[in-house]
Structures are given as C-alpha cells and as structure tokens.
Amino acid sequence: xxxxxxxxxxxxxxxxxxxxxxxxxxxxxxxxxxxxxxxxxxxxxxxxxxxxxxxxxxxxxxxxxxxxxxxxxxxxxxxxxxxxxxxxxxxxxxxxxxxxxxxxxxxxxxxxxxxxxxxxxxxxxxxxxxxxxxxxxxxxxxxxxxxxxxxxxxxxxxxxxxxxxxxxxxxxxxxxxxxxxxxxxxxxxxxxxxxxxxxxxxxxxxxxxxxxxxxxxxxxxxxxxxxxxxxxxxxxxxxxxxxxxxxxxxxxxxxxxxxxxxx
Amino acid sequence: xxxxxxxxxxxxxxxxxxxxxxxxxxxxxxxxxxxxxxxxxxxxxxxxxxxxxxxxxxxxxxxxxxxxxxxxxxxxxxxxxxxxxxxxxxxxxxxxxxxxxxxxxxxxxxxxxxxxxxxxxxxxxxxxxxxxxxxxxxxxxxxxxxxxxxxxxxxxxxxxxxxxxxxxxxxxxxxxxxxxxxxxxxxxxxxxxxxxxxxxxxxxxxxxxxxxxxxxxxxxxxxxxxxxxxxxxxxxxxxxxxxxxxxxxxxxxxxxxxxxxxx
Numbered sequence: 001x002x003x004x005x006x007x008x009x010x011x012x013x014x015x016x017x018x019x020x021x022x023x024x025x026x027x028x029x030x031x032x033x034x035x036x037x038x039x040x041x042x043x044x045x046x047x048x049x050x051x052x053x054x055x056x057x058x059x060x061x062x063x064x065x066x067x068x069x070x071x072x073x074x075x076x077x078x079x080x081x082x083x084x085x086x087x088x089x090x091x092x093x094x095x096x097x098x099x100x101x102x103x104x105x106x107x108x109x110x111x112x113x114x115x116x117x118x119x120x121x122x123x124x125x126x127x128x129x130x131x132x133x134x135x136x137x138x139x140x141x142x143x144x145x146x147x148x149x150x151x152x153x154x155x156x157x158x159x160x161x162x163x164x165x166x167x168x169x170x171x172x173x174x175x176x177x178x179x180x181x182x183x184x185x186x187x188x189x190x191x192x193x194x195x196x197x198x199x200x201x202x203x204x205x206x207x208x209x210x211x212x213x214x215x216x217x218x219x220x221x222x223x224x225x226x227x228x229x230x231x232x233x234x235x236x237x238x239x240x241x242x243x244x245x246x247x248x249x250x251x252x253x254x255x256x257x258x259x260x261x262x263x
Numbered sequence: 264x265x266x267x268x269x270x271x272x273x274x275x276x277x278x279x280x281x282x283x284x285x286x287x288x289x290x291x292x293x294x295x296x297x298x299x300x301x302x303x304x305x306x307x308x309x310x311x312x313x314x315x316x317x318x319x320x321x322x323x324x325x326x327x328x329x330x331x332x333x334x335x336x337x338x339x340x341x342x343x344x345x346x347x348x349x350x351x352x353x354x355x356x357x358x359x360x361x362x363x364x365x366x367x368x369x370x371x372x373x374x375x376x377x378x379x380x381x382x383x384x385x386x387x388x389x390x391x392x393x394x395x396x397x398x399x400x401x402x403x404x405x406x407x408x409x410x411x412x413x414x415x416x417x418x419x420x421x422x423x424x425x426x427x428x429x430x431x432x433x434x435x436x437x438x439x440x441x442x443x444x445x446x447x448x449x450x451x452x453x454x455x456x457x458x459x460x461x462x463x464x465x466x467x468x469x470x471x472x473x474x475x476x477x478x479x480x481x482x483x484x485x486x487x488x489x490x491x492x493x494x495x496x497x498x499x500x501x502x503x504x505x506x507x508x509x510x511x512x513x514x515x516x517x518x519x520x521x522x523x524x525x526x
Contacts, residue, residue: 190467190478190479204453204481204483207483208483208484211484212483213483213507214483215453215480215481215482215483215508215511216453216480216481217478217479217480217481218467218478218479218480218481219478220467220470220471220475220476220477220478221471221474244476245478248478251518251522255514255518259514
C-alpha cells in the first residue's frame with residue numbers, strides 16, 4: 001500500500017467513525033427570558049458532545065416569527081459546531097403565516113427602534129450558556145432577521161461576523177457606523193423587489209464611511225425569501241424559494257463563520 | 264477511547280500521511296501550440312499522482328501576459344486537484360510590465376475579436392491532455408483574462424463553470440447569450456474604476472435574458488487587480504492588491520469549482 005492509499009483508507013475510516021457518532025448529538029430546548037414585561041421564548045440548539053469554549057451564533061427569524069423553518073435552520077447551525085440560539089423577537093414565541101399580521105408585528109418593532117435591544121437581550125442569553133466562547137460570536141438573520149442582526153451590529157455589539165440572507169437592508173447612521181465591530185456579509189437576491197438599488201448603495205457607502213469590512217453576493221434570478229422552501233406557499237409577489245441560491249448562500253455563511261469564528 | 268476520539272485520531276493520521284505525500288507532486292511544463300502562424304507558449308500544471316479522469320481548468324492571464332504571477336496561480340489550481348492550463352494569449356509567451364505595451368497588446372486582441380478563438384485554441388490543448396475529463400472543464404481569468412473566459416463562454420464553448428477575478432466585463436450579444444453553457448461567477452472589487460455600474464447592469468441583464476446561471480460577489484474597498492500581490496508595484500491609479508478580497512475570492516472559486524467540476 002502506498003502512503004496516499006493509506007491516507008485515503010484512514011480518512012475513510014475516520015469519516016465512518018464520525019458518521020457513526022454524528023447522530024442524535026444535537027440537543028434543542030426552548031429558553032424563556034424576560035424582556036420589558038414580556039416572556040420571550042427563544043430556541044437553543046447545540047452539539048452535546050462538544051466541550052467549550054465553543055463559538056455561538058444567533059439565528060434571527062423572518063417576520064413570521066420563530067417558526068419551524070427557523071428552528072430547522074438553528075439546528076443546522078448547531079450541526080456546524082456552534083451553540084445556536086434563535087431569539088424570539090415578538091414575545092411568547094408567537095408566529096403567524098398571515099402577511100398583514102407579520103407586517104404589523106415587525107412594523108411595530110422597527111418603528112419603536114426595538115430591533116437592537118431585543119436582539120441584545122437574546123445575545124445576553126446566548127452568552128450565558130455554558131461553554132460559549134464570548135469572544136467568538138456571530139449573528140445571522142433572514143429578512144426581518146437580517147435587519148435585526150444589522151441593527152445589533154450597528155449598536156456596537158461585540159460580534160465577529162454578521163450574515164444577512166434576503167435581509168431588509170438599511171444603512172447605519174453617522175454615530176452607528178463608527179461603532180460596528182463585525183465583518184458583514186450581505187447575501188441578496190439580484191431581483192429582490194423589497195430592497196431598492198439606491199438603498200444598497202446607501203448601505204455600502206455608509207459601511208465604507210465607517211471602514212467596515214463587508215462583502216455582498218447577488219444571486220441571479222433570485223427574489224425575496226429565497227432560502228425558505230415554504231416561501232412560495234405564502235403567495236406573495238416577489239417572494240419565492242430558489243434552491244441554488246439557498247445552497248450557495250448557506251455554503252457562503254458556513255465558510256465565512258468558519259474563518260471568522262472557527263468551529 | 265471513545266468513537267469520536269478514535270475518529271479524530273484517524274483523521275489526524277490521515278492528514279499527516281497526506282501531508283507527507285503532498286510535496287513535489289505538481290508537474291509543470293510549457294506546451295507550445297500553433298495559432299495562425301504564431302507559436303503560443305502555454306503553461307501546464309497537474310498533480311502527477313492523480314489518475315484520470317480529472318477535471319481541467321483554464322487559467323487566463325492579465326494584460327501583462329503569462330507571467331510569474333499566473334504561473335503561480337496555475338500551480339495553485341493544480342494543487343486543488345485539477346489539470347490546470349494557462350493559455351498564452353499573445354504568442355511567444357511574451358510578457359510586459361509596461362502598461363502602455365500591455366494596453367496595446369490586449370487592445371489588439373479585443374479589437375480583432377480574438378479573445379474567444381485564442382482561448383479556444385488553448386482549450387483544445389487542455390482537452391488533449393491525458394486523463395482530462397472533457398466534460399468537466401472550467402475556466403478562470405484575471406482582468407483581461409476575465410474578459411477572455413467570458414468571451415469563451417459566450418462563444419458556446421463546452422464549459423461547466425467560469426470565474427472572473429476583477430474581469431473586464433462586457434455583456435454577451437443577442438446571439439451569444441443563447442449559447443452560454445457554464446454557470447458564471449463574477450468576483451469584483453466594489454471600487455473597481457475600470458468597470459462601470461452601467462456595464463455591470465448590462466451584463467446582468469444580458470445574462471438573465473439568456474437564462475444564464477450566475478452570481479456576483481462585490482468586495483468592499485477593493486479596486487482592480489486585487490488578487491495580485493504585485494499590483495501596487497505597477498503604480499496605476501485604481502489598481503491595488505487587497506489581501507482579504509484575494510483570499511475570499513480564491514475560496515469562492517475553490518468552492519464553486521468543487522461543486523461544479525468535482526475534483
């Protein structure tokens with residue numbers, strides 16, 4: 001047997017042994033935490049076999065609330081090796097599949113400048129989890145959750161990396177842009193009708209003015225909510241799942257967090 | 264010893280064994296091939312230990328010609344597991360570090376619509392190499408080489424994936440856009456002064472009209488030639504190396520080709 005063949009054999013054995021132990025290690029639980037008189041019901045997922053310090057990642061929901069889709073994404077992030085925590089941005093873990101309701105709920109949070117404070121409350125919960133490495137924290141979010149993780153970064157939170165998937169983009173103001181710590185990755189459908197090219201330009205300009213490290217990926221023929229396999233079921237113009245963009249954006253986030261946070 | 268520990272032990276052994284054999288396997292050679300009365304001197308690099316069928320990748324030079332930088336990139340591509348071939352787009356392997364000369368040479372090729380034919384001649388050489396899998400071919404190019412690989416794709420060449428790094432972008436015409444086979448990845452400095460936003464929009468629109476699969480990455484605070492560590496030595500306004508964008512774009516290409524070509 002040659003050395004490369006031995007190496008391949010060992011690698012195959014290692015993969016088999018890992019596969020045998022990769023099952024059923026992800027623990028999930030709902031964590032209740034108070035926020036201004038409300039009870040928020042966040043969702044935690046982690047690999048029980050990993051011993052700390054382990055990087056942590058916030059996974060922030062779409063305007064529908066912390067639903068099954070986001071729980072699934074949170075578990076997937078845990079499988080990458082992180083302590084993953086999905087904040088409850090609405091309280092009582094409430095969710096909806098009614099666009100008008102979702103718009104009202106998320107609109108209220110936007111209007112009251114509650115994105116960053118509510119995300120911060122969840123970040124505090126994540127930081128308290130055993131084994132979480134406080135200095136290696138990332139945040140990712142979808143749609144409304146994309147706005148949320150940007151707001152958290154703009155507030156000066158101690159994050160290493162932020163990823164928005166079809167995020168509701170908006171620029172940091174003059175004060176905010178000076179206090180942004182993480183690198184920011186913007187993963188956007190090229191045909192997303194909910195974010196105007198002018199807004200994207202404003203975001204880029206403001207991040208540049210703050211000397212923020214960022215990059216942006218535009219996916220062809222891709223609209224809003226492209227990561228969500230249930231997107232089409234909402235029957236909203238400009239909202240659709242795109243399998244290719246979903247896979248590519250997931251891989252992009254995975255690689256980015258591996259570089260920024262380790263694993 | 265637990266199973267995960269055994270797995271990690273085996274993985275470490277495998278990595279060691281692979282590292283021991285990873286040295287000195289890359290073979291390089293100059294291949295001369297005729298093109299319209301000229302002798303082109305391309306540069307081939309491959310891993311001698313790999314047995315076919317192996318995917319192939321064209322690596323097309325900047326307007327400086329097939330210089331040391333591109334040879335190095337070609338060897339790096341070979342290390343990823345591909346048969347890598349750098350075309351000689353000027354003939355006789357000529358290179359320059361004089362911008363006026365580079366502009367004249369590349370301008371001549373652009374003007375005479377010689378991008379695709381010359382790239383095709385090199386592609387034919389790559390396809391003739393033993394062990395190359397003719398159905399898993401990619402093409403990547405830098406600056407002028409980015410234009411070249413786009414032109415090759417627009418000509419209908421049988422490619423699976425194309426990657427441009429700070430490429431001279433231009434849209435396919437109405438006929439060309441119907442015959443594009445590969446997925447296209449555009450890796451661009453957000454501050455690249457040599458490619459106007461209008462041009463980028465024209466490229467996107469034309470690719471969309473042809474139902475081409477593409478995506479584009481924009482790197483913050485990044486100008487032209489950002490992958491080339493020697494870029495600053497040319498003292499050209501809007502041309503500079505950017506280590507972060509160089510690494511990210513390399514990783515982007517690596518992942519894209521792994522998915523599209525295998526390895």
